[in-house]
Amino acid sequence: MSTSYYQYRPTGSLPVGVPIKPSQQPFNPGHTRNLSAYSQLSASPPERPESVSTSGAGLYSAASSSYAGSESEASMTGATSVDLLDYMNDRLSQAYNPIPLDQSLAKQAQMSGELNAKTRELAALQTQARARLAKTRANFAEGMKAAKDVQQDLEWTQKKVHALNARAARKYPEQYRAASERYPAPVDC
Structure with missing residues (x-):
C-alpha cells in the first residue's frame, strides 16, 4: 500500500479564478475594497x-x-x-450593507403604523355610519307610521265630507245645486 499526501504550492493568484470575457467589464461594487x-x-x-x-x-x-x-x-x-x-x-x-435593510424596515414600520391608524379610523367611521343608519331607519319607520296615520285620517275625513254632501243633497236639493254651481268641487287627478 502506498502512502500519498497532498502538497500545497501557492500560485500567487486568487483562490478561485473566474474567466472574464474580453468585452465584459469586471464587477465594480458600490463600495471600495482593498x-x-x-x-x-x-x-x-x-x-x-x-x-x-x-x-x-x-x-x-x-x-x-x-x-x-x-x-x-x-x-x-x-x-x-x-x-x-x-x-x-x-x-x-x-x-x-445593513443600512438599506434598516431603512426598509423603518419604512415598513412607518407604513404599518399608518395602515393601523387608517384601519382604526375606518372602524370608527363604520361604527358611526352604523349608528347613523340605525337612527335613520328609526326615523324612517316613525315617518312611515305618521304618514299612514295621516292617510287614515284623510280617508276618514273624506268619507265624512262625502256623507255630509250626500245628506245635504237629499235634505236641501235646490240649495245644494245652487251652491255646487257657485262653488264647483275640485277635480281629482
Whole structure:
C-alpha cells in the first residue's frame, strides 16, 4: 500500500479564478475594497487531527510531516495560510450593507403604523355610519307610521265630507245645486 499526501504550492493568484470575457467589464461594487489584500491570500487544505487515518494504517501521520514541510515552504515564499470559514465570513461581512435593510424596515414600520391608524379610523367611521343608519331607519319607520296615520285620517275625513254632501243633497236639493254651481268641487287627478 502506498502512502500519498497532498502538497500545497501557492500560485500567487486568487483562490478561485473566474474567466472574464474580453468585452465584459469586471464587477465594480458600490463600495471600495482593498483588492491588494486578496492577491496575497492563499488557502491551504483543511488539516485533520492525527487520530484520523484513511485506511487504518496511520497514513495521515506519515503525510503530516511532509505537509508540515510544505507549510514552512509556503511561509518562506510569503504566502499566508487562511481559514476558509474566516475568509468567507470576512467577505460576507464586507459585501453585506445593513443600512438599506434598516431603512426598509423603518419604512415598513412607518407604513404599518399608518395602515393601523387608517384601519382604526375606518372602524370608527363604520361604527358611526352604523349608528347613523340605525337612527335613520328609526326615523324612517316613525315617518312611515305618521304618514299612514295621516292617510287614515284623510280617508276618514273624506268619507265624512262625502256623507255630509250626500245628506245635504237629499235634505236641501235646490240649495245644494245652487251652491255646487257657485262653488264647483275640485277635480281629482
